[in-house]
Amino acid sequence: MQVASGANACENAGVIDWDDVRFFLAIHRHSTLAGAATALGLDATTVGRRLARLEQTVDARLFDRTARGYIATAAGTRILPRAEKIERELLAAMRDVEGEDQRLAGHVRLTATEMLSTRFIAPHLHAFHRQYPDIRLELACTNREVDLGRREADVALRLARPHQDDLVVKRLFVIDLALYATREYLDVMGTPSPGRPGGFAGHRFVGFADTRAFRRENEWIDEHTVGADVVLRSDSVSSIMSAAIACVGIALLPCKVADEERQLIRVQVPIGGDTPFVGPEPRVVWQAVHRDLIGAARIRAVLDFLGRLLAASEPMVARVAANEP
Amino acid sequence: MQVASGANACENAGVIDWDDVRFFLAIHRHSTLAGAATALGLDATTVGRRLARLEQTVDARLFDRTARGYIATAAGTRILPRAEKIERELLAAMRDVEGEDQRLAGHVRLTATEMLSTRFIAPHLHAFHRQYPDIRLELACTNREVDLGRREADVALRLARPHQDDLVVKRLFVIDLALYATREYLDVMGTPSPGRPGGFAGHRFVGFADTRAFRRENEWIDEHTVGADVVLRSDSVSSIMSAAIACVGIALLPCKVADEERQLIRVQVPIGGDTPFVGPEPRVVWQAVHRDLIGAARIRAVLDFLGRLLAASEPMVARVAANEP
DNA sequence: GACTCGCTCTGCGCGAATGCAGGTCGCCTC
DNA sequence: GAGGCGACCTGCATTCGCGCAGAGCGAGTC
Structure with a gap:
């Protein structure tokens, strides 16, 4: 119980290091000290110490140390949106000064x-x-x-x-896509008949990874190449093209990239009498x-x-x- | 010009110490490194170094070093509202966790x-x-x-x-105010006649400091004690009361405090025939x-x-x- | 059930940040 | 105009914080 005469009785207790909020957010997002540490480019020990200091300063536990890592307590959850707002504002401030550079x-x-x-x-x-x-x-x-x-x-x-x-x-710009394979592949496996039901039966495909990013392409392949077997998937289009060049199978590739590869041939033969075969919607x-x-x-x-x-x-x-x- | 394969290429350059924002605000509010330092409880050298680091990180000058101290540059002014928002949010966050304590x-x-x-x-x-x-x-x-x-x-x-x-x-609650003086003062100077024009002529007063806080009381004194001379002003009511007790003059004091002082007598004699003399509006x-x-x-x-x-x-x-x- | 892997916590050496003292400059005052 | 004062910058000793290495521990796996 102390009586301060002025208003500037600035005691060290209760003064928070604003930088600890950054650590708080990192821990929340990675659920673990080690993960937050690598994201911050620091050691996990430091992250743990900063959190301990922060919790001591605000005199409340912000994370529960559980088996699944650090998860926010009620108090932590409560201040989380504020911490995120602080982060947004700070990043905006940095953009502000850099935007006029x-x-x-x-x-x-x-x-x-x-x-x-x-x-x-x-x-x-x-x-x-x-x-x-x-x-x-x-x-x-x-x-x-x-x-x-x-x-x-x-x-x-x-x-x-x-x-x-x-x-x-x-x-x-837009990227047109089409099916490609090597001459060798087509010689061995035979040329498919796009647009004809079962025209791809027995053929091998190199497809995209099953992620949201490639959903549209994967759906198109599923729909238009019924009977073919997707033997390899990758989220790297370069890898897919390499695989196609290595005769792993047919691949859906960006035209202007694949067209420059001597070994690849576009599989686009419309068979007379059938409906014309069109590639998937170009990507924007x-x-x-x-x-x-x-x-x-x-x-x-x-x-x-x-x-x-x-x-x-x-x-x-x-x-x-x-x-x- | 470097090519990073992942998204976690966290280079140290550009990573800001969020705590520096606190220093930024302190410098802006005190206009000087020394003032900010005392407010932060740190050395001015540290404050200067932190500002230098911050300016280097954001790669922009935030304060102009002028003769009148540190004043924000265009960039500094631009991020000032954001910094204040960050401060508000952070203080609110601390209240949040402390509010449920x-x-x-x-x-x-x-x-x-x-x-x-x-x-x-x-x-x-x-x-x-x-x-x-x-x-x-x-x-x-x-x-x-x-x-x-x-x-x-x-x-x-x-x-x-x-x-x-x-x-x-x-x-x-409310605080009633009234005029007080000592018996000795009244014996020497004579009892004033409140409510009567010129009733305070020749009397000495102990008034309030000429600040906004005491504006109403000062206006009341000016209006109702025409002819009196305010010989001392203070922003400390205790000091004013002490002065009154020391016979410096008449003072406007909180009734329930002044009434407990044996030496002080309330100056409230309504002279018959004149309009009744009322004190100033009580303070809430x-x-x-x-x-x-x-x-x-x-x-x-x-x-x-x-x-x-x-x-x-x-x-x-x-x-x-x-x-x- | 034992092994292994990853994460967290504790002591230790080192580097960086801080505080202090001295010097300098500019402004205010007399 | 000269003195005084306050504020800012530079060198040096200290302290604090950080990274590193090792131990403990819990979970998942074979």
């Missing part, structure tokens, strides 16, 4: 699918570096939908239209960037770079989309 | 005016401590309006109704507490304590307010 320097994190990364972007990274030597471009290829709001990336190329708020999205490639970053010069540089790639890559991309859905 | 232990910070602290609360702090030995009550007496939202205090007793959101306010004492803290047991203990003081202090407080405005 007019220098052609700094880091830009670009994410795209594996095929787009390797075939569409990577071959031109050298030219980008020549033009903008001070922009450190980081290319993260993943099929996962990264969260631009959480700043997991600055610019994203995606195969599904992002519906998150605060994003500026642009329809870049969307470009997404957070609204707050549009103003940053280095972001614009990347967007320009992608736009010029688009114009230069006409042979690769099937056709530029003209109509917005 | 059902233990009769912990810290409670109570703020009140100097007179309320010394005469109304302090004499009973010992009883409070006996009843709740594990609650560390901190009494901060200040005339300044502390910000309960910023957690400068948990419970506040104020003489003006707080209009801030998220506060639970309650009208506690408001109790304010943040809504989120109402659930905490230790806060309830303090509120109960104040409520019981109110009942027991009938001799001191003039009359309990019955009607809410």
Whole structure:
């Protein structure tokens, strides 16, 4: 019981280290100290100590140490939305100051699918570096939908239209898909008869991984190649193409990539009299960037770079989309 | 220009220490490193270094080092509201977890005016401590309006109704005011004639400091004691009363406090034939507490304590307010 | 039921962050 | 204009926090 004369009786107890909130969120998201530690690039010991300190400061237990890892207590669950709001606000603040950065320097994190990364972007990274030597471009290829709001990336190329708020999205181009196989495969297995019932009977297929991202393609394969056997699945389109080149089976591939491979032949023979055989719906490639970053010069540089790639890559991309859905 | 295969390419550059936001706010509010340092309970060197680190991380200058101290740049101004939002959210989170704390232990910070602290609360702090030995009550007496939202205090007793959101306010009681002087003073200077024009001519007064808090009382004195000379002003009512006891002059004082002082006599003689002389509008004492803290047991203990003081202090407080405005 | 794997907690060495003292600059005051 | 004062920056000793290695422990598996 102490009487303080002023209002600045700033006792150390009760003063929270705001950075501990970051650890709190990481632990919640990974359910384990070790997972949070790797995500934060730190040691699990540190994460445990920071949590202990935080719990001591707020004088409440935030996580239950269970067999399935760290799960939030009632108190932890209660403050979780606030912690997430803090994170959003802080990331927004960083975007704010970086969004008005007019220098052609700094880091830009670009994410795209594996095929787009390797075939569409990577071959031109050298030219980008020549033009903008001070922009450190980081290319993260993943099929996962990264969260631009959480700043997991600055610019994203995606195969599904992002519906998150605060994003500026642009329809870049479309990717036509068709079935491909090698001459050797067709010589041995015979040419299938697309569009004819049972036209694929006995054939082998290299398919996409059974994930939401490839749902449409997988459904199309199931529907149009009845009787064929999917002998291999992969979430890497490059791997699928490699497998097809290795005569593992027929594969559904982006036309402009597969057409450049000498060994691959398009399986598209419409048999006279049957209904014409059409490939699956082309995939639309969307470009997404957070609204707050549009103003940053280095972001614009990347967007320009992608736009010029688009114009230069006409042979690769099937056709530029003209109509917005 | 590096190519990361996964999405967890967590490079250290760009990772911000969230705690630096706290420093950012402190620097902005005090305009100087030294001021912020004392407020944070740290050394100015540390504050400067943390700011330097933050500016390096976000790669932008947040403050201009001017002759009048540190003032926010465009970038700093831009993120300021976000930083304040982060602070609000974090303080709210702390209230959240503390608000459901059902233990009769912990810290409670109570703020009140100097007179309320010394005469109304302090004499009973010992009883409070006996009843709740594990609650560390901190009494901060200040005339300044502390910000309960910023957690400068948990419970506040104020003489003006707080209009801030998220506060639970309650009208506690009213304080009647009247003019007092010593017998010696009146013997020497003569008894004034309140209510009669010029009735205070030649008299000395001890007034309140010329601040917004005492505006109403000062206006009343100016209006009703024309001709008197205010020879001393203070923002401490105790000091004013001491001065009055020391025969410095007549003072406007809380009745129930001044009535207990043997040396002081109430100056209230209504002269027959004139309009009856009435004192100034009584001051209302408001109790304010943040809504989120109402659930905490230790806060309830303090509120109960104040409520019981109110009942027991009938001799001191003039009359309990019955009607809410 | 034993093995193995992964996660968490404890002691120890090291590096980084902090506090302190001295110096310097600019503003205010007399 | 000169003195004084307050605030900011730089070198040095200290302390605190971090990473690392090892032990314990629980769960899943064969």
